[in-house]
Amino acid sequence: MYKKFLKPLIDILLSFIGIIILAIPMGIIALAIFIDDPGPVLFKQKRVGQKKNGKITYFKLIKFRTMKMSTPHDMPTHMLSNPEQYITRIGKFLRKTSLDELPQIYQIFTQKMSIIGPRPALWNQEDLIAERDMYGANDVKPGLTGWAQINGRDELEISVKAKFDGDYTDILKKGGFKAFAMDIKCFFGTIISVLKHDGVVEGGTGEMKKKAENIK
Numbered sequence: 001m002y003k004k005f006l007k008p009l010i011d012i013l014l015s016f017i018g019i020i021i022l023a024i025p026m027g028i029i030a031l032a033i034f035i036d037d038p039g040p041v042l043f044k045q046k047r048v049g050q051k052k053n054g055k056i057t058y059f060k061l062i063k064f065r066t067m068k069m070s071t072p073h074d075m076p077t078h079m080l081s082n083p084e085q086y087i088t089r090i091g092k093f094l095r096k097t098s099l100d101e102l103p104q105i106y107q108i109f110t111q112k113m114s115i116i117g118p119r120p121a122l123w124n125q126e127d128l129i130a131e132r133d134m135y136g137a138n139d140v141k142p143g144l145t146g147w148a149q150i151n152g153r154d155e156l157e158i159s160v161k162a163k164f165d166g167d168y169t170d171i172l173k174k175g176g177f178k179a180f181a182m183d184i185k186c187f188f189g190t191i192i193s194v195l196k197h198d199g200v201v202e203g204g205t206g207e208m209k210k211k212a213e214n215i216k
Contacts, residue, residue: 066091117143135166
């Protein structure tokens, strides 16, 4: 009941409200991006969608562009050497505050994504896709934020991130109040994480483990 009907309905209603309220702020952000580094203000990237009929599907995820036009395309930030050199001035602010993700509310409204769910992996992140498959996390609609995002985000190793996504998927598939409560927890947990800038590390996938190793 919750997964099939209530969750999609909540996604559509909240994203519609978000589009109306954030239209002007997003317009201002778009203008700032263009002035800082002329070019398209939106960045499109092939991402993994919800698995259907046992097959991986893909869609074009949209974000506000935070990196220079000269940046290598379709490459995860953590695979770039010195990623800081590619980030624009306005881009640093957008990434730190997660405002670069705002255009995805349109994709939530069109049901390509959900507000809460596993963050969609890049099409070429085979290790993350495979790890999530082990937990069935590719079977649910990807989200703007999720359980992994409020438990470490960029700092998490791929295997740990996939496990968090799997834990969320198990609860969602069971449905009922627990699934709804988990979404509420992720929603408000994300607001707190964004305000505190938790887990945002440029080129930092797996930083949590690196920090632990450095302490030893």
